[in-house]
Amino acid sequence: EVQLEQTGAEVKEPGATVKISCRFSGSTFIDYYIHWVQQAPGKGLEWLGLVDPEHGEAVYAERFQGRVTMTADTSGDTAYMELRSLTSEDTAVYFCAAELITETTGWLDPWGQGALVIVSS
Amino acid sequence: EIVLTQSPDFQSVTPKEKVTITCRASQSIGSSLHWYQQKPDQSPKLLIKFASQSFSGVPSRFSGSRSGTDFTLTINGLEAEDAATYYCLQSISLPRTFGQGTKLEIK
Numbered sequence: 001e002v003q004l005e006q007t008g009a010e011v012k013e014p015g016a017t018v019k020i021s022c023r024f025s026g027s028t029f030i031d032y033y034i035h036w037v038q039q040a041p042g043k044g045l046e047w048l049g050l051v052d053p054e055h056g057e058a059v060y061a062e063r064f065q066g067r068v069t070m071t072a073d074t075s076g077d078t079a080y081m082e083l084r085s086l087t088s089e090d091t092a093v094y095f096c097a098a099e100l101i102t103e104t105t106g107w108l109d110p111w112g113q114g115a116l117v118i119v120s121s
Numbered sequence: 122e123i124v125l126t127q128s129p130d131f132q133s134v135t136p137k138e139k140v141t142i143t144c145r146a147s148q149s150i151g152s153s154l155h156w157y158q159q160k161p162d163q164s165p166k167l168l169i170k171f172a173s174q175s176f177s178g179v180p181s182r183f184s185g186s187r188s189g190t191d192f193t194l195t196i197n198g199l200e201a202e203d204a205a206t207y208y209c210l211q212s213i214s215l216p217r218t219f220g221q222g223t224k225l226e227i228k
Binding site: 035037044045046047049050059061062095097099106107108109111112113114 | 122153155157159164165166167170171176206208210212213215216217218219220221222
């Protein structure tokens with residue numbers, strides 16, 4: 001059974017950078033994409049992007065392009081999401097989620113428990 | 122970018138009722154539409170994949186269907202534990218997009 005374990009809550013000042021980790025277990029890491037999803041307080045789900053751990057390639061949502069970097073460490077089966085130049089609007093829970101890479105998949109499952117990032121001075 | 126529009130945004134329902142939530146795609150996405158349930162302070166849980174395929178372990182009262190670019194999540198015989206927000210997600214293209222969510226309140 002695939003499981004994703006995320007780092008705990010972080011408090012950052014405006015302008016800072018946050019890096020969240022997502023540890024993968026239960027299957028072969030490189031057989032999955034790892035997606036990142038943002039959920040601001042009381043709001044819906046917004047897709048930030050994905051990383052392909054096998055090839056080290058990432059695709060980002062246009063809104064976050066230039067401010068986000070997604071990477072994966074295949075030696076530790078861990079994905080990372082770094083978000084720079086934080087503002088109060090980045091206060092949110094950030095989820096990682098796995099997608100099995102085949103021609104007949106596409107859904108995201110499972111999800112990590114979420115990592116709360118609070119941006120405040 | 123494919124826009125997914127859910128309706129309604131909010132619904133207050135009584136137990137044992139039949140509930141339908143709709144997700145309309147802005148362009149053709151085939152059946153590449155998945156449904157999630159999210160309860161407060163929890164991560165989303167997959168209910169239905171590819172429009173109508175039930176995911177493992179999901180109660181049989183949850184079902185999905187498709188008509189063109191309109192997708193429907195149906196809950197037959199609502200239970201109190203179904204109070205949650207429901208989201209649709211498309212996987213036909215990048216960027217992936219979610220519907221805005223439908224919050225179900227149990228009376």
